[in-house]
Amino acid sequence: MSEFISLVVNGILIGGVYALVGLAIVVIYKSSSVFNFAVGDFVMWGGFVMWTFLVAFDLPIWASILFAVVVMAIIGLLTNRLLISPMAGQPLLAVVLLTLGLSYLLKGVHSAAWGPTWKAFPPLLPSGKLTLGSISFSADYMWCFIIAMVAFGIFSYLFQRTRMGLAMRATAEDHQLARSTGISVKTIFSATWILAALLCLVAGVLLGSVNNLGPQLADIGLKGFPVVLFGGLESVVGCIVGGIVVGVLENLGAAYLNPLVGGGIEEVVPFVVMLLVLMFKPYGLFGLKRIERL
Amino acid sequence: MDRPCGVLCNSYAKDMAxxxxxxxxxxxVGGLILLFCSPLFINLQLLSIINLMAITLIAIQGLNILTGYTGQISLGQAAFMAVGGYTSSILATRFGLSFWVTLPCGALSAGLVGVLFGLPSLRVKGFYLAMSTLAAQFIIYWVLMHTPQLGAGPDAVQVSAPELGGLKLTxxxxxxxxxxxxxxxxxxxxxxxxRTRVGRAFIATRDNDLAAEVMGINVFSYKLLAFFICSLFAGAAGALYGAWARALRPDYFTLMQSIMYLGMLVVGGIGSTAGAVFGTIFMVGLDQLVTALAPALISIAPQLGLGVTASISKIVFGLVMVLFLRFEPRGLAHRWELFKASYRLWPFAY
Incomplete structure (x- = not known):
């Protein structure tokens, strides 16, 4: 029993990071109804940009964070300005295909710049095992969760309490109305892309430091999609719930099903969950029900 | 359809031809004769590229029916290809069936798997459905990697060459x-x-699924049918790929490959049969060109290292896809139409 609870706790902790990736998808989807299929590559880039400053350039941690934030913000901004914005008026299919092309491009530049090998972060987070009664969990997972939740908190504050966040929410409701109240929708789109890139940076660094940093991070980043579908595409709260559920199921699957099927089930559990969600509760827990009128 | 001056269509059949x-x-006819005589005079390397293009074309035409005409993105085309390829190879090795039986069996099994993953289209549409194919891609790839009982696994599976009347087609x-x-x-x-009733229903579903439903088109069953045909083509392509390459590896059927197929469609022109042909020839050709040029590039700039081939082809491919979507979203097929229109009138301006 205590093993079960430890698994659940560890799942919840890693789920916090998945929630961040989910949030990066939701932010963009809410404002411009674009699915960003390159989100996994943003996560991978986030991890590698941070690694470059921290390990390859050997900068102190505060400077690396600063530089990594700047670089990722620029990448997010350029993506929007050069690729997504000019596609206004094109069918959504084209924009989504564009993000797929971008994902290819980012993968290519990544492997040219960093190569296919795995990198390791210096220990950023305290490692070791923590025990609480009979439940044990790793300390770095706990720190991951805490950092993820802090990032989530900062995002919620920006989104709910600032003028910028108000403008974002207005844009998410209705582009035309937002524009008529003097909000620059173009700026808001850029802001959401920057925000999404920064969320991916945090997620990439956290995922890169608990596991290792490698090209597979792009596929791990794609687990953001099961997360948002579970929680509902329009919902910020849904991200946390979805992230935690995906994290827990993945952990339980790895512990109880892997002996039966011979390993690696954690890669596929989130997607099985996603398929079931699509079949039985397609708009997720907190998503808006689509009401269709002619 | 525009016709040259003086060609009058005085019957419906003529107009539709x-x-x-x-x-x-x-x-x-001349083109087909030339095409089928080409193995007599072109060299082996080029011929193998043409074979690869033709196999890819089958998968792309399937994807074209689903994405181009029915408007549903599939991120799992490579996985459906894998289903066809592995089914065909397993039937051949375990049950000793001939290739001419395993090819349709492979195609059919891929088609059924495609329908399975198309089932969520009962409840959801648009990009939710793309998620279901994304799940298909990951799940099928995982099954290939982790079920040695099927003869799968990360290593290559040998596929025997098809036979025809005692002759091994190697x-x-x-x-x-x-x-x-x-x-x-x-x-x-x-x-x-x-051009048939089914195809028109596909196009109506793509253009406005609500309106299509109101017109009496059963959107769900037509979407499933599109999924079935798309994966059927993919399965046939996979079975052919196995027989052609004589080996199957899960690494050939990744998400990247699925995205690449979508990219071929984009470059050629989504929703155009000729476009699928152009896109396939262009992208497979480009890929081969990059692979051929990479050793030269490495000899010029050795500090780039050996992994550079893979990265360059990814960069080139991503760039081509992005630039086409950005500047010519209707693809090469649109350019071809423009060329035909100007050729038809040449030497006059209009």
């Missing part, structure tokens, strides 16, 4: 005559399918 003038008939020339007729057939079927 794909090939309407004598010149077009001549070009078509050479590129022999395989050309297996693959190319099927590729031509797939293109012909796609071109005609979209």
């Amino acid at each position: 794909i090939v309407s003038t004598r010149l077009q008939w001549g070009l078509l 050479s590129q020339q022999n395989m050309f005559y297996v693959i190319m007729p099927l590729a031509v057939l797939a293109t012909f079927l796609t071109k005609n399918l979209v």
Whole structure:
């Protein structure tokens, strides 16, 4: 029993990071109804940009964070300005295909710049095992969760309490109305892309430091999609719930099903969950029900 | 459809004909004869590239029916190809069936798996459905990697060559005559399918699914049918790929490959049969070109290292896809139409 609870706790902790990736998808989807299929590559880039400053350039941690934030913000901004914005008026299919092309491009530049090998972060987070009664969990997972939740908190504050966040929410409701109240929708789109890139940076660094940093991070980043579908595409709260559920199921699957099927089930559990969600509760827990009128 | 001056369509059949003038008939027949004689005079390396293009074309035409005509993105085309390829190879090795039986079986099994993953289209649509195919891609790839009982696994599976009347079809020339007729057939079927009742229902579903439903089109069953046909083509392509390459590896059927197929469609022109052909030739050709040029590049700049081939082809491919979507979203097919229109009027401006 205590093993079960430890698994659940560890799942919840890693789920916090998945929630961040989910949030990066939701932010963009809410404002411009674009699915960003390159989100996994943003996560991978986030991890590698941070690694470059921290390990390859050997900068102190505060400077690396600063530089990594700047670089990722620029990448997010350029993506929007050069690729997504000019596609206004094109069918959504084209924009989504564009993000797929971008994902290819980012993968290519990544492997040219960093190569296919795995990198390791210096220990950023305290490692070791923590025990609480009979439940044990790793300390770095706990720190991951805490950092993820802090990032989530900062995002919620920006989104709910600032003028910028108000403008974002207005844009998410209705582009035309937002524009008529003097909000620059173009700026808001850029802001959401920057925000999404920064969320991916945090997620990439956290995922890169608990596991290792490698090209597979792009596929791990794609687990953001099961997360948002579970929680509902329009919902910020849904991200946390979805992230935690995906994290827990993945952990339980790895512990109880892997002996039966011979390993690696954690890669596929989130997607099985996603398929079931699509079949039985397609708009997720907190998503808006689509009401269709002619 | 524009016709040259003086060609009058005085019956419905004439108006609908794909090939309407004598010149077009001549070009078509001449082109087909040239195509099927080509193994006699082109070298082996080029022939193997043409074979690969033809196999890819079958998968792309399937994807074209689903994405181009029915408007549903599939991120799992490579996985459905894998289903076809592995089914065909397992049937051949375990049950000793001949390739001519395993090919349709592989295609059919891929089609059924495609329907399975198309089932969520009962409840959801648009990009939710793309998620279901993304799940298909990951799940099928995982199954391939982790079920040695199926003869799968990360290592290559050997596939025996198809036989015809006691003759083992091992050479590129022999395989050309297996693959190319099927590729031509797939293109012909796609071109005609979209002109039938079913194809019009697909197009209506793509353009406005609500309106289509109100017109009495059963959107769900047509979407499933599109999924079935798409994966059927993919399965056939996978079975052919196995027989052609004589080996199957899960690494050939990744998400990247699925995205690449979508990219081929984009470059050629989504929703155009000719576009699928252009896109396939262009992208497979480009890929081969990069692979051929990479050693030269490494010899010029050795500090880039050996992994550079893979990265360059990814960069080139991503860039081409992005630039096409950005500047010519209607793809090469649109350029081809423009060329035909100006050629028809030449030497006059209008």
